[in-house]
Amino acid sequence: MQVTLTVNGEEVTADIEARLLLVHFLRDHLGLTGTHWGCDTSNCGTCVVWLDGEPVKSCTVLTAMAGGHEVRTVEDLEQGGELDPVQQGFMQCHGLQCGFCTPGMMMTARALLDRNPSPTEDDIREAISGQICRCTGYSTIIRSVQWAAAQDGDRDSTVAAGSTS
Amino acid sequence: MTVTEPKAAPEFVDNDQKPVGHGRMLRKEDPRFVRGLGKYVDDIQLPGMLHLAILRSPLAHARIVSIDTSAAEAHPKVKAVVTGAALAEQNLAWMPTLSNDVQAVLATDKVRFQGQEVAFVVAEDRYSARDALELIDVEYDPLEPVIDVRQALADEAPVIRDDLEGKADNHCFDWETGDAVATEAVFESADVVVSEDIVYPRVHPAPMETCGCVADFERVDGKLTLWCTSQAPHAHRTVYALVAGLPEHKIRIIAPDIGGGFGNKVPIYPGYVCSIVASLVTGKPVKWMEDRTENLVSTGFARDYVMRGEIAANKDGKILAIRTNVLADHGAFNGTAAPVKYPAGFFGVFTGSYDLDAAYCKMTAVYTNKAPGGVAYACSFRITEAVYLVERIVDCLAHELEMDPAELRLRNLLRPEQFPYETKTGWVYDSGDYEPAMRKAMDMAGYDELRQEQADKRSRGELMGIGVSFFTEAVGAGPRKDMDILGLGMADGCELRVHPTGKAVVRLSVKTQGQGHETTYAQIVAEEIGIPPADIEVVHGDTDNTPFGLGTYGSRSTPVSGAAAALVARKVRDKAKIIASGMLEVSVADLEWVKGSFQVRGDPTSAVTIQDIAMRAHGAGDLPDGIEGALEAQICYNPENLTYPFGAYICVVDVDPGTGQVKVRRFVAVDDCGTRINPMIIEGQVHGGLTDGVGMALMEIVAFDSDGNCLGGSLMDYLIPTALEVPDWETGHTVTPSPHHPIGAKGVGESATVGSPPAIVNAVVDALKPFGVRHADMPLTPSRVWDAMQGRPTPPI
Numbered sequence: 001m002q003v004t005l006t007v008n009g010e011e012v013t014a015d016i017e018a019r020l021l022l023v024h025f026l027r028d029h030l031g032l033t034g035t036h037w038g039c040d041t042s043n044c045g046t047c048v049v050w051l052d053g054e055p056v057k058s059c060t061v062l063t064a065m066a067g068g069h070e071v072r073t074v075e076d077l078e079q080g081g082e083l084d085p086v087q088q089g090f091m092q093c094h095g096l097q098c099g100f101c102t103p104g105m106m107m108t109a110r111a112l113l114d115r116n117p118s119p120t121e122d123d124i125r126e127a128i129s130g131q132i133c134r135c136t137g138y139s140t141i142i143r144s145v146q147w148a149a150a151q152d153g154d155r156d157s158t159v160a161a162g163s164t165s
Numbered sequence: 166m167t168v169t170e171p172k173a174a175p176e177f178v179d180n181d182q183k184p185v186g187h188g189r190m191l192r193k194e195d196p197r198f199v200r201g202l203g204k205y206v207d208d209i210q211l212p213g214m215l216h217l218a219i220l221r222s223p224l225a226h227a228r229i230v231s232i233d234t235s236a237a238e239a240h241p242k243v244k245a246v247v248t249g250a251a252l253a254e255q256n257l258a259w260m261p262t263l264s265n266d267v268q269a270v271l272a273t274d275k276v277r278f279q280g281q282e283v284a285f286v287v288a289e290d291r292y293s294a295r296d297a298l299e300l301i302d303v304e305y306d307p308l309e310p311v312i313d314v315r316q317a318l319a320d321e322a323p324v325i326r327d328d329l330e331g332k333a334d335n336h337c338f339d340w341e342t343g344d345a346v347a348t349e350a351v352f353e354s355a356d357v358v359v360s361e362d363i364v365y366p367r368v369h370p371a372p373m374e375t376c377g378c379v380a381d382f383e384r385v386d387g388k389l390t391l392w393c394t395s396q397a398p399h400a401h402r403t404v405y406a407l408v409a410g411l412p413e414h415k416i417r418i419i420a421p422d423i424g425g426g427f428g429n430k431v432p433i434y435p436g437y438v439c440s441i442v443a444s445l446v447t448g449k450p451v452k453w454m455e456d457r458t459e460n461l462v463s464t465g466f467a468r469d470y471v472m473r474g475e476i477a478a479n480k481d482g483k484i485l486a487i488r489t490n491v492l493a494d495h496g497a498f499n500g501t502a503a504p505v506k507y508p509a510g511f512f513g514v515f516t517g518s519y520d521l522d523a524a525y526c527k528m529t530a531v532y533t534n535k536a537p538g539g540v541a542y543a544c545s546f547r548i549t550e551a552v553y554l555v556e557r558i559v560d561c562l563a564h565e566l567e568m569d570p571a572e573l574r575l576r577n578l579l580r581p582e583q584f585p586y587e588t589k590t591g592w593v594y595d596s597g598d599y600e601p602a603m604r605k606a607m608d609m610a611g612y613d614e615l616r617q618e619q620a621d622k623r624s625r626g627e628l629m630g631i632g633v634s635f636f637t638e639a640v641g642a643g644p645r646k647d648m649d650i651l652g653l654g655m656a657d658g659c660e661l662r663v664h665p666t667g668k669a670v671v672r673l674s675v676k677t678q679g680q681g682h683e684t685t686y687a688q689i690v691a692e693e694i695g696i697p698p699a700d701i702e703v704v705h706g707d708t709d710n711t712p713f714g715l716g717t718y719g720s721r722s723t724p725v726s727g728a729a730a731a732l733v734a735r736k737v738r739d740k741a742k743i744i745a746s747g748m749l750e751v752s753v754a755d756l757e758w759v760k761g762s763f764q765v766r767g768d769p770t771s772a773v774t775i776q777d778i779a780m781r782a783h784g785a786g787d788l789p790d791g792i793e794g795a796l797e798a799q800i801c802y803n804p805e806n807l808t809y810p811f812g813a814y815i816c817v818v819d820v821d822p823g824t825g826q827v828k829v830r831r832f833v834a835v836d837d838c839g840t841r842i843n844p845m846i847i848e849g850q851v852h853g854g855l856t857d858g859v860g861m862a863l864m865e866i867v868a869f870d871s872d873g874n875c876l877g878g879s880l881m882d883y884l885i886p887t888a889l890e891v892p893d894w895e896t897g898h899t900v901t902p903s904p905h906h907p908i909g910a911k912g913v914g915e916s917a918t919v920g921s922p923p924a925i926v927n928a929v930v931d932a933l934k935p936f937g938v939r940h941a942d943m944p945l946t947p948s949r950v951w952d953a954m955q956g957r958p959t960p961p962i
Binding site: 017019020024027028031032033034035036037038039040041043044046073074075077078083087088090091092094096097098099100101102103106121124125126128129130131132133134135136137138139140141142 | 191192194195196197198199200201202203204205207208210291292370371372373374375422423424425427454456457458678679680681845846848849852853854855856857879880881885887888889891893894
């Protein structure tokens with residue numbers, strides 16, 4: 001079947017098998033290998049991408065279901081050569097080790113901060129509770145997200161200050 | 166990109182930052198990972214690449230009557246279907262394990278565990294390969310499985326390993342250590358003897374990235390390249406050469422970025438061998454990636470020890486002796502990855518951190534109809550089991566003596582003047598200063614206040630527990646004279662080249678799976694030679710481009726390969742000094758090293774930098790007599806002893822009296838891993854291990870039903886902690902350098918996995934004290950805690 005969807009802002013049309021999972025379409029057909037495949041059962045969260053702005057587990061979304069919708073992956077977080085504060089936060093606060101869960105964690109974190117710019121520790125734990133990290137023990141991921149929230153706040157206040165002056 | 170120090174949580178910013186060398190430094194590997202540009206095995210796409218899928222046994226024990234592959238072969242996208250019979254024709258149906266046993270690559274005679282490899286399909290894409298598996302028709306003749314480890318040696322138990330000539334039972338091996346007679350004498354005269362049956366159930370490392378490979382055999386030049394999830398690429402290469410008959414120089418193993426290992430990626434799995442065969446057969450590159458179920462049911466499990474622990478003490482709490490009897494479940498093939506002389510790994514350190522008069526262990530290992538493995542999941546070669554046993558039985562003693570468990574430990578910890586200390590089982594602890602670590606943990610936790618809070622809560626019927634553990638690890642295998650795997654001595658090479666412009670490349674035999682080697686090793690070299698870490702490229706995970714060595718597991722990278730990196734840098738520095746003497750026209754004895762340059766003693770203005778020296782070493786000018794050009798060196802480091810990191814852990818739990826649900830409220834971890842190279846990375850290693858501990862203590866188990874069906878075959882059944890199950894970790898440290906390591910460093914990657922399970926279980930048992938509970942086995946799920954509260958704690962297996 002033919003499907004057309006938007007991936008990281010670009011329209012993509014492809015002939016696919018109806019059963020093709022979105023995670024495999026992104027990785028094997030588009031070469032966007034930042035999204036990972038870890039469990040098949042929606043438990044691990046290494047495959048999290050955005051579907052119309054919502055974090056979803058792409059191992060349990062059919063590519064066909066994404067037809068006509070917008071998908072955003074980790075490769076789109078860096079904009080104009082500048083890393084997203086979430087990406088910076090993960091580096092600054094040692095929020096990753098092997099890096100396998102990291103793209104999914106960052107996509108969830110970005111979505112959280114877009115809705116809740118000042119999340120509590122519990123808010124962050126809740127947001128990432130559908131994802132597993134085997135390396136970090138989560139504390140540094142939480143610090144990373146908090147770092148990004150502070151950075152977002154600085155940036156927003158700078159923008160706000162600029163607009164009122 | 167801006168790089169600034171974190172704004173929040175200043176407590177995790179270390180103060181020992183230096184411009185060059187050891188100290189907190191952001192990781193060099195992170196810029197690619199945060200962009201999604203890591204390169205893992207499944208990210209590799211080669212032209213014409215085919216996909217392999219494995220048909221696995223649905224039964225735990227059955228004779229294979231027939232296999233019909235005709236329908237699969239007729240599938241339009243299938244390129245090959247291979248069974249064990251076909252492999253047997255090439256003498257490839259069986260392969261050696263890392264413990265000198267053999268394991269079936271594909272089953273020929275019968276299947277011996279659920280999930281065992283029976284046939285494989287190679288197809289144009291991964292979906293078609295899986296489709297074709299459904300078209301293979303296997304007729305099985307079911308046999309009675311051996312599942313209960315306690316019944317494995319019963320007379321009527323069916324023999325699993327009838328492939329071994331003359332094998333008439335399921336006995337795998339016996340092993341003992343210590344002095345049985347001396348230990349019995351101490352037990353007979355002791356005031357107090359406590360014994361307890363303690364089970365460490367089967368668990369699984371379950372790294373987020375499963376195992377897999379891409380095999381590419383180039384027909385013309387006869388060279389095999391294998392991109393593989395391997396923690397030990399050099400050891401793998403040699404094993405393939407010995408087994409498959411491929412010349413070793415025609416095998417290149419590349420371990421690219423690895424999504425977590427934890428010991429799961431040490432063994433050679435049948436899937437790797439099948440992929441190599443598939444590439445040989447088809448002439449194409451072939452990819453095989455496990456799915457999660459395959460990973461959980463067939464690859465290296467961990468633990469599975471049924472232990473009887475006994476401890477003898479005076480009535481004032483002086484521990485005199487520890488004795489244990491262990492029944493070890495090794496599954497269908499002995500796939501333990503441990504040094505040859507240590508079939509039980511380093512379980513011999515079960516004497517713990519205490520000064521004993523005697524100790525003895527007797528172990529019997531058996532075959533069962535379960536997946537092979539045994540040494541994995543950050544266990545430091547079975548020290549997880551040893552530390553759990555001793556720290557649990559010490560708490561049982563505290564229970565009987567009605568003594569505070571922290572106080573009991575403080576009375577018995579080895580004293581600093583006793584080091585180096587030889588244990589009653591023959592291990593020589595290189596260094597330690599235990600009491601300060603214990604005191605620090607108690608201070609950080611507010612131990613006395615916690616006990617007061619607990620007393621208050623108990624009076625109100627609330628269940629709060631405080632658990633203590635103190636562990637000593639033995640990490641950094643060899644020395645090679647004592648330790649080898651399949652005859653390969655446990656040593657590691659390192660090569661350092663300084664380029665003409667003063668930049669450098671360091672090549673390692675070990676392989677990171679997330680531990681941050683690209684950063685740490687650049688720092689180790691930087692500290693010794695004064696070149697900034699940013700100017701040092703770390704090359705690893707490629708057998709064609711790195712020196713030989715045994716790889717990363719058992720927390721051995723820093724103790725062995727880290728020493729190699731420091732020493733190779735010193736070797737280069739020694740040469741640089743001679744060149745500098747020529748440049749400055751003074752004798753070598755008149756030079757002193759000020760990080761990054763040699764200067765004439767007493768004359769700081771007469772100096773040359775390491776970069777100046779590097780250019781000179783490659784330049785056209787004269788070098789001192791006998792000095793070759795270039796600035797590079799290679800060594801192979803053979804450690805003289807293991808390193809012995811240690812730590813004191815305190816866990817606080819709350820147990821819901823209505824449900825048995827355990828909440829880990831606080832966890833304080835004080836670790837001593839000697840010299841600290843990058844405190845940020847060390848803290849990360851500890852955090853990860855503590856989370857493993859919560860998993861094992863409260864959630865994780867690979868259980869089987871009586872038919873041998875694996876009940877932990879997906880992440881819906883095999884439960885791993887999420888952010889909701891763990892607290893914010895509280896870490897501290899002391900520093901007791903290793904006396905024999907060139908920079909005093911010890912391993913730390915597995916310390917917390919080893920030390921945390923007993924702290925958590927001790928805390929839960931402490932919470933259940935009002936119910937008279939002295940012991941309850943992991944995993945302490947709500948139902949198992951509830952059973953313990955009702956007076957019927959049962960072992961999980």
